[in-house]
Amino acid sequence: xxxxxxxxxxxxxxxxxxxxxxxxxxxxxxxxxxxxxxxxxxxxxxxxxxxxxxxxxxxxxxxxxxxxxxxx
Numbered sequence: 001x002x003x004x005x006x007x008x009x010x011x012x013x014x015x016x017x018x019x020x021x022x023x024x025x026x027x028x029x030x031x032x033x034x035x036x037x038x039x040x041x042x043x044x045x046x047x048x049x050x051x052x053x054x055x056x057x058x059x060x061x062x063x064x065x066x067x068x069x070x071x072x
Contacts, residue, residue, distance in 0.1 A: 001065055007037055008058040012051030019046065024061060033059045 004023035006021055009017050037056045040046055 009053040017048040
């Protein structure tokens with residue numbers, strides 16, 4: 001099971017931009033994630049093809065299960 005934390009922002013073009021980070025610390029501290037996203041915006045630390053990030057949209061933990069299918 002692979003887990004990632006996804007940080008979603010809106011950029012200057014009005015599009016949603018997703019940044020995914022592997023192996024988040026659990027349990028997730030919502031306040032720390034919120035503060036980190038505020039810092040990213042305040043410092044203009046990340047950008048996208050649609051311009052600067054302008055606001056927070058969401059943050060979420062994504063868990064991915066992969067089951068290999070044997071081939072003969």
